[in-house]
Structures are given as structure tokens and as C-alpha cells.
Amino acid sequence: MASNEFVVPERYEDLTPAPQVDQATLNRMALRSCFLQSSFNYETMQSGGWLFAMLPGLEKVHTNKRDLAASMYHNLDFINTHPFLVTFVMGIVLSLEQNKVDTQTIRAVRISAASPLGGIGDALFWLTLVPITAGITSNMAIQCNAAAPIIFLVVFNIAQFALRFGLMNWAYKLGTTAIDSLTANMQSFTRAASIMGVFIVGCLTVTMGGTQINLTIPNGTTRSLAAHTVVVSNADAKNFTDLEGIDTESAEAGAIAMTDTSDKALTAADAEGNPVETGVVDLGNGMSSVTYAEVTESPVEFSVADTLDTVLPKLVPLCLVLLLYFLFAKHNFTPIMGIGLMLAIGILGSGLGIWPSIW
Amino acid sequence: MEASILQIALIFIVTFIAAIDQFDFLESLYQPIVTGAVIGMILGDLQTGLVVGGTYQLMTIGNMPIGGAQPPNAVIGGIMAAIFACSLNMEPNVAVAAAIPFALLGQYGVTLFFTLRAPLLEQFRSAAVSADPKQVTLWTVISEIVLGLIFAVIVTLFFIGGQAFGQQIVDAIPEWLNIGLSASGGMMRFVGFAILLKIMMNRDMWAFFFMGFGLACIISAIPALATPALLILAFIGFGIAFWDFQQQTELKGALADGGDMEDGI
Numbered sequence: 206m207a208s209n210e211f212v213v214p215e216r217y218e219d220l221t222p223a224p225q226v227d228q229a230t231l232n233r234m235a236l237r238s239c240f241l242q243s244s245f246n247y248e249t250m251q252s253g254g255w256l257f258a259m260l261p262g263l264e265k266v267h268t269n270k271r272d273l274a275a276s277m278y279h280n281l282d283f284i285n286t287h288p289f290l291v292t293f294v295m296g297i298v299l300s301l302e303q304n305k306v307d308t309q310t311i312r313a314v315r316i317s318a319a320s321p322l323g324g325i326g327d328a329l330f331w332l333t334l335v336p337i338t339a340g341i342t343s344n345m346a347i348q349c350n351a352a353a354p355i356i357f358l359v360v361f362n363i364a365q366f367a368l369r370f371g372l373m374n375w376a377y378k379l380g381t382t383a384i385d386s387l388t389a390n391m392q393s394f395t396r397a398a399s400i401m402g403v404f405i406v407g408c409l410t411v412t413m414g415g416t417q418i419n420l421t422i423p424n425g426t427t428r429s430l431a432a433h434t435v436v437v438s439n440a441d442a443k444n445f446t447d448l449e450g451i452d453t454e455s456a457e458a459g460a461i462a463m464t465d466t467s468d469k470a471l472t473a474a475d476a477e478g479n480p481v482e483t484g485v486v487d488l489g490n491g492m493s494s495v496t497y498a499e500v501t502e503s504p505v506e507f508s509v510a511d512t513l514d515t516v517l518p519k520l521v522p523l524c525l526v527l528l529l530y531f532l533f534a535k536h537n538f539t540p541i542m543g544i545g546l547m548l549a550i551g552i553l554g555s556g557l558g559i560w561p562s563i564w
Numbered sequence: 565m566e567a568s569i570l571q572i573a574l575i576f577i578v579t580f581i582a583a584i585d586q587f588d589f590l591e592s593l594y595q596p597i598v599t600g601a602v603i604g605m606i607l608g609d610l611q612t613g614l615v616v617g618g619t620y621q622l623m624t625i626g627n628m629p630i631g632g633a634q635p636p637n638a639v640i641g642g643i644m645a646a647i648f649a650c651s652l653n654m655e656p657n658v659a660v661a662a663a664i665p666f667a668l669l670g671q672y673g674v675t676l677f678f679t680l681r682a683p684l685l686e687q688f689r690s691a692a693v694s695a696d697p698k699q700v701t702l703w704t705v706i707s708e709i710v711l712g713l714i715f716a717v718i719v720t721l722f723f724i725g726g727q728a729f730g731q732q733i734v735d736a737i738p739e740w741l742n743i744g745l746s747a748s749g750g751m752m753r754f755v756g757f758a759i760l761l762k763i764m765m766n767r768d769m770w771a772f773f774f775m776g777f778g779l780a781c782i783i784s785a786i787p788a789l790a791t792p793a794l795l796i797l798a799f800i801g802f803g804i805a806f807w808d809f810q811q812q813t814e815l816k817g818a819l820a821d822g823g824d825m826e827d828g829i
Binding site: 283 | 587592600621679764774812
């Protein structure tokens with residue numbers, strides 16, 4: 206595979222703002238946004254589809270070929286947003302590209318605008334629109350109504366496409382009008398956008414980082430006394446009271462007793478964990494209720510995950526992100542090397558079938 | 565029930581489309597309520613297909629791809645449920661339950677596929693370096709076709725091979741590999757995060773990264789805020805960034821105008 210190390214310049218070569226992008230191009234972009242997840246992968250998530258959707262606009266805006274290459278390259282950054290709301294981000298980013306804003310600013314604005322949309326879109330679509338429309342139409346389908354799937358498709362897609370086209374146009378206008386005041390303070394704006402960007406990456410590390418070390422270490426055993434209550438005849442109850450007292454510290458697991466070595470009644474835990482005293486209660490009808498204690502021994506496990514959580518929740522994702530940042534920033538790691546490292550850690554962690562899995 | 569060549573071909577095509585549609589295109593054709601009816605029509609039993617599709621749909625309503633998590637795969641699950649009900653004459657509810665292992669297999673397959681697809685990015689990068697939009701389109705199409713074919717081949721094989729075959733496949737994957745790959749899949753996103761950090765980070769930005777991390781820890785510990793967590797965090801992050809912007813521009817304005825400038829954004 207050819208090495209694609211490419212340094213994105215800080216500024217585009219052609220800094221003249223491009224003319225307004227026409228409506229037909231905006232529409233093409235909105236239609237292409239349907240294929241946002243066409244090359245979805247766990248490294249940069251929707252980036253390939255994002256570039257595919259942005260291209261009609263980018264080609265209009267960047268007539269300089271080297272600028273187009275730079276723009277295409279940095280539009281392949283990690284992005285994960287809601288597939289139905291993505292045109293909002295596309296409109297904003299297109300207006301920034303059109304005005305030839307610094308590449309770092311565009312990158313920071315893109316990740317900051319894209320990330321929070323995921324939650325909004327989930328709430329709008331998966332938690333509201335789909336449950337309502339699919340809930341109603343499913344019941345129609347179960348009653349063998351052939352119109353059900355059609356109604357579902359029509360309602361869902363009207364909502365979807367209204368949002369896709371509406372957001373595209375609105376965000377593009379918003380971006381191009383706000384841009385003048387923004388470019389006047391470009392440096393501060395870049396700084397503010399980067400602050401928001403790293404803040405969001407910090408948040409994503411928590412909200413999307415599910416990696417945890419699932420390792421438990423056996424840590425000896427704990428012994429306790431379990432109380433059992435039985436109803437037996439008075440004659441049998443004598444067998445219990447005749448039981449020898451035991452030393453609760455050294456008795457074997459499974460031993461039963463009424464008293465300790467100095468003939469004092471034992472205190473044991475019943476099924477609910479409440480302490481009860483051992484002893485015999487004569488029920489008066491020739492039967493007795495006997496409460497005796499059994500020595501139990503249960504293994505104690507030390508969970509690495511629980512301990513790490515008391516240090517800091519999401520410590521493992523944080524360490525992995527920082528490790529990768531360090532490798533990328535200081536050791537010229539390429540993304541593929543990062544992916545390879547994660548694969549190696551994952552499969553070694555699961556133990557190649559030889560030792561117990563820690564994930 | 566013996567399947568005709570035409571039925572096999574149609575199921576192949578429907579699965580191909582649904583597999584692509586689950587992530588792209590209309591993102592609604594793949595829902596079991598739709599695929600159930602279509603498979604029912606292909607197998608000559610629209611009524612049963614509708615009922616199974618509706619039943620499966622109700623089951624998946626609480627099981628959507630929220631927050632990027634992969635739920636049991638509704639494409640394979642929904643289509644297999646309809647196939648079982650229409651061709652093996654299973655009760656709709658039984659068919660839905662019988663399809664669940666297949667949906668889990670699909671979920672595993674999608675995770676694996678997304679993990680293995682990462683190298684595809686290199687093709688996009690080289691297209692970007694040579695500023696070649698046609699290459700981007702080409703690889704987008706190839707990527708979609710591969711996804712569609714994988715699903716279509718698997719479902720068609722299940723359709724021909726039946727239920728026992730599916731179980732054999734599931735049993736053939738060693739557990740350690742399964743666990744290792746899904747753990748790696750969960751960690752791949754950190755590569756993307758780290759690259760973003762490398763782009764935006766400089767010495768005085770680390771505080772904001774850790775502030776985001778800390779606030780997210782707090783918010784994600786509150787179950788009621790789990791879904792809107794990122795939106796709330798974005799408000800906070802926006803507030804901080806905006807405040808910083810104002811500070812920076814006011815400072816600049818103060819230097820230029822002797823401190824008497826109104827700040828208009």
C-alpha cells in the first residue's frame with residue numbers, strides 16, 4: 206500500500222473567497238449525505254462518506270488542485286454524527302471552506318458541531334419518531350394490514366428528507382453570514398474552536414469509551430456462619446444441643462454447631478443476612494424449633510475494574526487515548542499502526558485461547 | 565418447502581438492498597416491518613410476512629443503534645424470522661425467537677466488518693492526496709457493494725441451508741477470537757480521538773481536554789442524562805469556548821482602541 210503521509214497546510218494557497226455555491230450543488234450534497242456511513246469503520250467512523258457527500262461543494266469552492274487535495278485530506282478526519290442531521294454540519298463546513306478559513310479551524314469546527322448532534326438525532330429519530338410510527342404501524346401489520354409498511358416508509362422519509370434539505374440550506378446561510386464577523390477575529394476563533402474541540406474529545410472518551418479490564422483475581426476466602434432453622438421432635442433436638450462447641454476461626458467449612466468452645470450461643474446470619482442467635486425453642490407440642498449455625502467459606506474475588514473505577518471511572522479509555530496521542534504526536538505513528546496496536550492489545554487481552562480473557 | 569431459483573435470487577437482492585439501507589440510503593427500508601412484508605410476498609405468504617415483520621419490529625423498537633452501539637442486527641434477524649415463518653411454517657413468535665441467534669451473528673459480523681474496513685481509509689487518503697473525486701466515488705460504491713454482498717450471501721446460504729447450518733457457523737468461531745475482536749473494535753475509536761487531539765492540541769489546551777473528561781464522567785453517572793449527555797456537555801463546552809473568545813477579542817480590542825470598544829459578534 207502506498208504511503209499516504211500528507212501534511213495538510215495551515216492555510217489554503219488560494220485565499221480568495223469563492224462565490225456562493227448554487228442551489229443545485231447544495232441539493233446534490235444533501236442527496237449524497239444519505240451515504241454518510243458508506244465506508245463506516247471503527248477508525249474514523251463516517252469520514253469516507255462525509256468526504257463523498259462534501260465533494261460537490263468542495264470541487265466548486267477549491268479550484269486550485271493542491272487546495273482541493275488538502276481539503277479532501279483533512280475532510281477525512283474522524284467524524285461521528287447523526288446520519289439524518291449531518292447536513293447541518295455540512296452547511297457550516299462548506300461556508301468555512303468557501304471563505305478559505307484556516308484548515309485547523311475547519312477541523313475543529315467540524316468535530317465540535319458534529320459530535321453533539323448524535324444525541325439530538327437519537328432522541329429525535331430512534332427514541333421518538335421510530336417508536337411512534339413503527340409502534341403504530343407494527344400493530345397494523347400484525348392485524349395483516351398491508352398498508353402498514355408503506356405508511357411507515359412515507360412518514361419516516363418525509364421527516365428525514367425535510368430535515369436533510371432544510372438543515373443543509375439553513376446551515377449554509379448561517380455559516381456564510383456569520384463568517385465575516387468570525388474572520389475578523391480568526392485567531393481567537395480558532396483558539397475557541399480548538400478549546401471546544403478538545404473539550405468534546407475529552408467528553409467522547411468517556412461517553413463512547415467502553416473498554417474495561419474485566420479481570421478478577423482470587424483473593425483468599427471469607428468465612429461466616431449461616432443460620433439454619435429446623436423443626437424437629439424434642440428427642441432429636443437433644444442431638445443438636447449435644448453438639449460439641451466449635452472454634453469458629455478454625456472449624457472446617459460445613460461443620461455445624463450450636464455453641465462455641467466456651468459454650469456460648471453463636472450468632473449466625475440467616476438467609477436475609479440478619480444476625481440470629483442459635484438455640485432451641487420448645488414449641489410445646491413435642492416439637493422444637495432448632496436454630497443451628499453452619500460454618501461457610503466463600504471465595505473472595507478482587508475485581509480490577511472496580512478498583513480502577515474508584516481511582517477514576519473510564520481510566521482505561523483515557524490511558525489508551527493518551528497513549529495513542531503520545532505515539533501519534535511524538536513517535537510518528539500512522540493511523541494503521543494505531544489500529545494494529547489496538548488489534549494486538551485486544552487479541553492478546555483475550556488470551557489467544559491460552560490464558561483467561563481480561564476483556 | 566422447496567425454494568425456486570427465482571425466490572433465492574429475490575431474497576439475495578432484497579438482503580443486498582436492506583444491508584446497505586441499514587446504514588445508508590433511506591435507512592428505513594431495512595426495518596423488519598418492511599422486510600417482513602417483502603419476504604412474505606416473495607415466499608407467497610404476505611399475511612404471515614406482515615405479522616412476523618410487525619412482531620419483530622415491536623421487539624426492536626427499544627433496540628435501536630443509539631449512540632453508535634450495534635444492536636442485534638435487524639436486517640438478518642428480520643429477514644430470517646420472515647423466512648422461518650413463511651417457509652418452515654413456524655408460528656410468528658417462534659420464528660422471531662428462532663431468528664435472534666442469527667441477529668446476534670449479524671451484530672458480531674457487523675462489528676468485525678467495521679473493524680476490518682479501517683484500512684479502506686488508505687484508499688480514500690490516496691484519492692485525497694491526488695485530489696481525485698472519482699476515486700472517492702469508486703471506493704464508496706465498492707465499499708457499499710462489499711457490505712451488501714456479504715449480507716446477501718450469508719442470508720441466502722442460511723435460506724438454503726436452514727437453521728442447523730447457522731448454529732454450526734456460530735459454534736465454529738472460537739470464543740477467544742470473538743472476545744478479542746470485539747474488544748479491539750471497541751478500542752479502534754480511540755485511534756480517531758487521538759488523531760483529532762494531535763490536530764487541535766497545544767500546551768494550554770490540555771486543561772480543557774481533562775475538563776471535558778471530568779464533566780462527562782459526572783454526567784454519564786446520572787442515568788436520566790445518559791441520552792442527552794453529549795448535548796449538555798456541548799452547551800458547557802460552547803460556554804467555555806465562547807467566554808474564551810470574548811476574553812481574547814476584548815483584550816485585542818482594548819489594546820487597539822484604548823479599552824472603549826463595544827464587542828459585536
